Amino acid sequence: MEEEKKTVRAVERALDILLVFTTGSEWSLTELAAKCGLHKSTVHRLLATLEEKGFVIRDDATDKYRLGLRVLELSAHFARSDDPTVVLIGEMEKLRDQMGETVSLYIRDRLERVRIQAVQSRQAIRRVAQVGIRLPLSVGASSKVLLAFEESNTREALLSDPAWPAGLRSPSYAKQLDEVVAAGYATSFEEREPGAAAVAAPIFSRSGKLVAALAVSGPSNRLTPDVMEERASAIIGAATRMGALLD
Template identity: 30%
Template structure:
C-alpha cells in the first residue's frame, strides 16, 4: 500500500492508480475510468494518451479502449531479473515440472503477500502457458505462502495474524486463527506445506521454503495441479523431489 505521506506528485499518483486499475479489469475505456475515479474525461484522456505514447498502454483501433502495453512486460522482466534466485532456480524448476508432470511455481515473500517470480510447465505440455511474474497472492491460503510463513519467526507470524483477516476463498480455507497456528506447526514438523483446495477449488499443491545462508526464508517453490493428481503417495514423493532441488538451489545462493 502507498504511504500517502511520501506521495509528492499527485498527478503521477493518479496516473499509476489508473495503470493499476488494468490489473483488475484488462480492457478499459475513458468513460469507465472517469466514473471509477470521479475525475474529468479530459484528464483521463490525457493520462491514457501519455501512457500509450510511452507504450505502457495499447489502444484498440475499433473500440477505442485500452489494455496494458509491452512496456509493462519489460518492467516485469526487469523485476524478475533483480532477483538472482530466478536465474539460479529456472533450470531446476523445469526439471521438477518435467518429472512431476505438474506446474511449478517460484515465489518470494513481499511485505505480507506472496510475489510470484516464475512458473514452469512440463516441456511437452499442451496447456496454454502464461507468465505469472509479478502476480501476488495471500500467504494464509496458498501452499507456497504457508510454507514461507510457517518458517518465519514467531513475532512475524503473530504480527501477520494480528493484522490479517483470514477470509474464505473456498470452503476449505482456514479462517480460524488458532487452527491456522496449528497448521503452521504441522508444516514445520513435516517440512512442507499443502494447499488442500484452500485458494481455488479443484487445485492442490505441495510447497517448501528456500532458506538463505543465515537460515532465513528467502523464497519458496510449489508443485501445483488438479486435486485428483495429489494422492498421498504423490505428495510424499514430490516432497522428496522438492527437498532435493531446493537443496541444490540453496547451495548456489
C-alpha cells in the same frame, strides 16, 4: 505541502492505472476508470501523460489502451542476477519434468501471495498457473510455507492483523504452521478450490533469507495425500538447490 500531496496523489493514480494492466492487456478509458474508481476525466488526463511518456499506447481502431515500449525498456535494465524468476527457471523446468505437474514460485505481499513464475505441466489435464495472480495468504500450501518460515515477529504481526481471518488466529493454526516448519514442507488438498492439490517448500537464499515458496500443483486425483508425501523430499531438495543459486 498541499501542492506536494496533490502531486503524490497524481503519481499514485497513474501507478494504479498501470497496475490494471497486470490483469489484462487492453483496456478502454471507461474500463480503466471503473477499475481505478476514478472519474473518466481524471483517467483521461493521466493516460495522456502516460501516452506522451511512452508507457501506454492507444489503439485508434479499438480506442483501447495497452502498455507501451517504455515498459519494456525499463524491464531490460532490471537486475536479473538475483531475480528468481530468471535464475530459477531452469531448475523449475527440471522439476516439472520430474514431477509431471505444474511448478510455481510465490512471494508474499502483505496478506497475499503472488505467483511470480510458473512452468506449466505437459499433461493433458493440468493446473494452469497464471503468472502475476494474487491469492489469499490464508489458504494453500504456498501460503502456509510463506507464513510458517517467516520470522516469528512478522508471522505474529500477520496473524494479528485485523484483516486476517478470525478463524485462523487460534493456537491450533499456529501449531499447524510449526508442524510445517518441522516437516520442511506444506500440502493443500482441495483447500482453495475443488479438484486441486499442491505441495510446497521454502526457498532460502545463501544468506538464509526466505525468498519464495516453490510449489508443485495438479489435479487432486493425481496429487493425492500419499503421493504428495512421497514427493515432498524431492521438492525440498529442488528448493535447496534453487536457494544455492541466489545471493
